[in-house]
Amino acid sequence: MADQIVLRNVTKIFTTKTLGDITAVDNFNINVHEGECFSFLGPSGCGKSTTLRMIAGFEDLTAGEIELCGKLVSSSSKKLYIPPEERGLGMVFQAFAVWPHLTVFDNVAFPLSIKRVNKTEIRQRVAEALKHTSLTGLEDVYPGELSGGQQQRIALARAIVTNPKVMLLDEPLSNLDPKLRETMRFEIKALQKKFGFTIIFVTHDQSEAMAISDRMMVCDMGKIMQIDTPENLYNHPNSRFVHNFLGESTFIKVTVKGGKVYPKGSNQELKINIPKGVTGDMVVATRPNEIELTTSSEEGFRTHIEKRIFLTDRTEYLVPVGEQMVKIQTPHRIRFNAQDECYVKFIEPIWYPVDDEKTEAERNKRQLI
Amino acid sequence: MKLFKQNNNLAALDGGRRFSLDKALTITTFVLLIIIVLIPIFMIIFNTFFVKATTGRWSLDLSMFKTQLTDTKNLSAMWNTVKIAFFTTIVGTIAGVFYAWLLGRSDIPAKGLMRALFNIPYMFPPFLGAMAWDMLLNGRGGYFNKFLMNLLHLESAPLNINSIWGIVFVEVSYYFPFVFMQVVAALEKMDPTLEECARIAGAKQSTVIWRITLPLTKPAISAGALLILTTSLAHFGVPSIIGYSQGIYTLPTRIYAVIYNAGGSFEGIRQGAALSVLLVAVVSAALILQNKILSSGSYDIIKGKSTRPTLIKLRGAKYPLLVFCVITLLVIVVVPLVMIVLVSFLKAYGLPLKLENFSLIQYTRVFKGGGTIDSIKNSLFASITAGVVCMLLGTLVAYVVQKIKPKNKGALEFMSMLPYAIPGTVLSIGVILAWQGSILNINLYNTIWIIIVAYLARYLSFSMKTSSAALLQVSSSLEEAARACGASHTESLSDITLPLIRPAMVSGFFLIFLPAMREVTTSILLYGPKTRTLGVQIYGLRDAGMIPQAAALATVAIGIIIILNTLVNYIVKDRKGV
């Protein structure tokens, strides 16, 4: 598959009066394939939106270059900058951004009327776009009278009406309620299947990103942490940050002494394999469904049930391990009551060094830009 | 859709004591609004169409209205009023939108400073501006005209401010901030992605401005334009100063002339009332027209998260436009100000502006002369009293409307906003008719209180608006949390709600105090021998031909306004923590 969007050494530095220079995007190299759904995932201030805005043409580049469909659109060294209206993109924003002074029809017809498409064709293409977004019949309504979900559909219809090759979606579902979010996710995928455009999807919601993307980029504090498929990112995170950001994680602070592992605040040994050369304070990472909860003492860590949470598809237990509270998910058939004695066993945990965490101050500073 | 709106105060369902307090507040509000607003308006209409016969009975009489309506002087005044208001509105709106866009959306340098400077014309009393321009461009020997005549060896003055267009020019320069401020606020509130979206859709920057930005700011533009329109229709100062010498009358100046010539007789006041009805008719027509224009497509500006809007690069046009802005500011702010100050130092009006002709004699004269100190005292007293009472009353109305929500809150809101659309001149006549003894034999005529009552009616909506906005911000759960914490209804009001809206109340006070301080339209009809206001005093001095003295007092007035305004900014900044 051909690369449709290419970012080469893209860097963006914001100069602020109070905080000095902030590198919002630090040397990004990304290749997005044709027809792919590619997500930018990360907490706020990680640089994902800035990157998207650079692709759209709303921000210039401090360094590097961007290529769209084989054509160079931004380059800092060549001083090249093609304005957004000439990049031929579709884009949907978080706040819907449908024009309240235009009817649904006029909103969707706008991109075509700018291109001076003749009236009969406009009518036909708008009707088709509205059909695909289930808005038929609402042509003459003003957006203010419609629900959030419908407004976002208008934005989608307006983006697909020009039949763009690349669709940029900037947190398009964040303003919708959870149930609607899921349906819309499904609809976006269906539209992609139908029209075959490439999607860049920006979100801070990991489950949304995992559900929708073919591949995704996890970034933090202006740096790319990892680019891979959702499965690989979830199962083989390359850092504690990625581990924590995707899915539910449990981190247990441990001390390795004389070939044995002790959770912080406990003298009881935690029987897990120690990778070679590991000693001193470490963090052991696992997930709530990768901890076994048993009554047998073999290889388990003895503790008790603090609280049982009964959910529709599983039971969750809160269990103290040393001074930390650990969450465990089990099927309904494994049953304990509060205060019962139990044993926990960690299945293939991942080891991380303790000081893998960035300072809070740096993170806060980035939120302001 | 929510099944039911979480209502803020179920007054009727609440505990016993709450019921009576809220009810008392509601009734008080109604009574006060009827006295302050409704009665004067009613009196105008009543007195125009009814006369008291010698027998003591009132009967319908249309003759007065007919005479006034067929008087050619009145008709030409009406035509002038409409013409001036129309052009002022059009030009002022265009100027306001242009500068708002320039400062709100483009990358023009020194934005913060420029924005502050563009608010100055709003504070500058228009009739002082008119005075300054008359000094500069009077057709018979304005200073700038003389300068041009010397320079170009002309026989007659090249420019003449004493015309309809002169009036329009001066009014535009002081009224365009109405639109400017509204549109800047709307642009700030507007979600920038609405514009970005259009770029993505393939529209060029200029297309985005025409097809997205401007239509979206239409509500703000038309609200500002309406304000210009009604203010201009009712304005007395500028047309009076500039137009009087050429016999150019507008309805407000005509009303003044009629009453002035009649020497305060009831017949004169009745004539004024009849003319007022005419003026109200013109304003109503304007309102209806504006409503028609606005009603196509109703919407609110969608408020977005405050991301930085992409500023439009002006590129080559950047510095020329900056220079243009600076020149605008020079012409509408600096030039008139300098002119007034310079003239105030002249030994006599008409002398060349040279250092040897300067002295402080006009200042000593104006303060030694009768009435000046009194007029400053009167203005301070009237504006402070009106400001305080309006602040309290406006907050009361706002509280009743926003929180108690009685069944007929619509009527309350209407009553408090009514004076907003009714010209100050008209209100003055209503106040005269109502409070010169016709009701309960209360006669306030020739006292300062009649001016204060008129100010109340005129400015109440200002404080009611600011307090309303502040109260809407105070979520009802804040008060409810206090109740649950053991505070009674009165305590929760005084501990929570009042402290929270206090900053808004204070700014509401200044919103009334500052314009009342420099006001002339209302007080010119209401002042008595001992109750001249600052505005009336300056107007009187000028009218009597003592132009340098008027300039000296004007300089003092501007000084007072600048000091007070700095004070306001200081206080408001200080309270930002709340």
Added chain:
Amino acid sequence: MAEVRFENITATYGKKTILKDFSLTVNSNEILCLVGPSGCGKTTLVRCLLGLMKPESGKITVGDRVLFDAKKRINIPAEKRNIGIVFQDYAVWPHMTVLENVSYPLKKRRVPKGEIKERAMKALELVHMTTYANHLPMQLSGGQQQRVAIARALVVDSDILVMDEPITNLDAKLREEMLLEIRLIQSRLKSTVLYITHDQQSALQLCDKMAIMEPNGSLCQYGTDEDIILHPANKFTFEFIGVSNMIPVTCKGEKICLDCGVDYKLDVELPKGTTFAEKSVMGVRMNDVVFDEKSDVKAQVVSKVFLGSEYNYFIKLGHKVIRVQQSMLDAKLSGVPEDGATVGIRFVNPRFYDAKEEHSEAV
């Protein structure tokens, strides 16, 4: 801490009846989560309890204290009810410091000055906010503001603590933390808590008992979390708790057939004593649809979604798209079908409801 009883409460707003003959008991020292869709009248009930709204009829008692009794014309004013409240929008007073906020209820109860500060600081300690005592609320994050609100509600020994959607405005990770914290505080203080939410997930995580309200304002089930999940009282509870598939079925003689374009006979036993309407719907939770090659019921995978700890599928059964959840464990055991694959499915724990009720939610 005391038991709270609502007896036959009827409340109206204008001409609209919000609650009708509503009765509910919050056991002492327990957390009761009152769950219902928005607009069902939960908040109205809270407002009646707080004394911000007067019910038409009924009786509210806390312990042996009558707060409201329509018959005896008792209506204790809000400020004398001694109830701690935490609102969704925090309702922390922005013009007071954190300490002043928390001290306010003590001041209103005329507690001696020296004691006020001591008790306020103690309450702040409980929510880990002592270091912020002199901050103004606008300097705090949403989560911290909510902690202040909780401290303010706890500072006097209220008879009951009411929380009205306290975590709804917080983001996902913080919500989880706050729930745990509320739980820990409750078990330390042994408070009686009435927790109002529309989010069944957080209710399940927190509750001792749960009460489910229907959109029309009636109480449809009261019980422990297990009761409600394993024995939902009606279709509404079943659909409200968890994500479910509702599939129309018809009864043909002894057999039950799916009614979605393709006639599949179902190999399920009817629960004993069920009388079966001819047109019914079958409700199955998404984790109760199991892939089983041997099953005669065949469906086609429309799309597969990886969610880390589980897979979600949309599969086409006849003309109906249903949702399937597969845990990682099952995925390892029975494999992960690809998009477009035909799979056999089996329904575990199906429930049958009269089809006539099928107007509650249109998809």
